[in-house]
Amino acid sequence: MTQFTGSHILSVNQLNIDSINTIFNVANDMTPYALREKRTKVLDGAILGNLFFEPSTRTRVSFGCAFNLLGGNVRETVGMGSSSLSKGESLYDTARVLSTYSDVIAMRHPDAFSVKEFAQGSRVPVINGGDGANEHPTQALLDLFTIQKELGHHGQDISGMHIAMVGDLKHGRTVHSLSRLLCMYKDVKFTLISPTDLAMPDYVISDIENAGHQITITDQLEGNLHQADILYLTRIQEERFPSQDEADKYRGKFRLNHSIYTKHCKSNTVIMHPLPRDSRAQANELDNDLNSHPSLAIFRQADNGLLIRMALFALTLGVENQLQQYECPVNWYSRKADK
Known part of the structure; x- marks a missing residue:
């Protein structure tokens, strides 16, 4: 994978050593923001569609928090019953509509290859948050x-x-x-x-x-x-x-x-x-x-998940080199860096 901006992240098969190293380098750059030592508003005004059609705590919250830490807003759909998929709507139609409301979408679904099918209808980057027993x-x-x-x-x-x-x-x-x-x-x-x-x-x-x-x-x-x-x-x-x-x-x-x-x-x-x-x-x-x-x-794994997902959002939206440009101070008490 040589181009992240505008791309879907659906499978590890898209990656190679160079792209993995790029993700890891950007993830390391995210450390001060994850620890609340600094803030960045690089994604101010951007919207994440966080679509989780299968139970999740860490992954769902981690995706949302990662986007918030970059200054973006999060809109969530949780559970199949709360979406029109329960009424028979296709993944393609759901993607076509919801991608209008979002700048990037993170999605989890219980069926293998469902996120790939969803991505075919999306007009914005889609990141696979887990598709059945297939991939994560x-x-x-x-x-x-x-x-x-x-x-x-x-x-x-x-x-x-x-x-x-x-x-x-x-x-x-x-x-x-x-x-x-x-x-x-x-x-x-x-x-x-x-x-x-x-x-x-x-x-x-x-x-x-x-x-x-x-x-x-x-x-x-x-x-x-x-x-x-x-x-x-x-x-x-x-x-x-x-x-x-x-x-x-x-x-x-x-x-x-x-x-x-x-x-x-x-x-x-x-x-x-x-x-x-x-x-x-x-x-x-x-x-x-x-x-x-x-x-x-x-x-430490869970902590690293925040860094990786922040990096993927920055890369897919093409802002990985603009983090410092949109920095601002942290105004509240935080000791995350000490823990």
């Missing part, structure tokens, strides 16, 4: 950004690292997109840990193998973590199962707590999770007893 490109970018930062603290690089992905790898769109991004680097080792029925899709495995990376597939957690630099956990995606009973069969199969981490992981293995983690007793794939562990990066 902004999550993959913030995950990769986090991996780069976390490994950098130990003098490591993405190329040559070892990542263990754990949980529902069949339905987890975050691991699908992240795996594709990691395929662009060199000598990455993958350990894929899941119940057999929830294994990573064959097409993702083929992408990993065709990129020349080493891959191990197993249904055993303990004993397969000791070499991992990154431990990426996912919850059981119960909304993708035909019934609650079917999802419950797998809940709690793989759990990470302080004891397991200490016994089976390196002392500096980075713990990641796209959130939300399922903290119910019968699930608890990532225990709260790791909350204060310095290697737990899940909240």
Whole structure:
């Protein structure tokens, strides 16, 4: 991808190393604005259409907050029932109309490839906030950004690292997109840990193998973590199962707590999770007893999501070089930079 301005961001397949580095560089530029050290009104008057037709907390609020922090306004539609899609309107018609009211649109939808279909009717850039079990490109970018930062603290690089992905790898769109991004680097080792029925899709495995990376597939957690630099956990995606009973069969199969981490992981293995983690007793794939562990990066991941989404808005609207021109002071109390 060589041109961001006016472009849709629908799939990680649009990206290459150069475009990823561009996004990361702009994301780093966003840090003082995210920490409220400065303000910028570079998108003053611009409107984000934040369309979330599937439940979301972090992603939806993160997109909206990212746009607000650049000075823009946000208009939200939440849930299928609150839109004319519930009346049979096509995605094309919805896009054609709502793009009239917006300068950029972020969209999540429960059906695979739905955001791509929507984008065909849009007259403004569309950013994929997750389309069913298919992809979640902004999550993959913030995950990769986090991996780069976390490994950098130990003098490591993405190329040559070892990542263990754990949980529902069949339905987890975050691991699908992240795996594709990691395929662009060199000598990455993958350990894929899941119940057999929830294994990573064959097409993702083929992408990993065709990129020349080493891959191990197993249904055993303990004993397969000791070499991992990154431990990426996912919850059981119960909304993708035909019934609650079917999802419950797998809940709690793989759990990470302080004891397991200490016994089976390196002392500096980075713990990641796209959130939300399922903290119910019968699930608890990532225990709260790791909350204060310095290697737990899940909240740093969420923080990085704000930076990445700010960067994508700036790039797609062509204002990434105008941030300082529209700066103004922060007039209220904030200690975000201290936390």
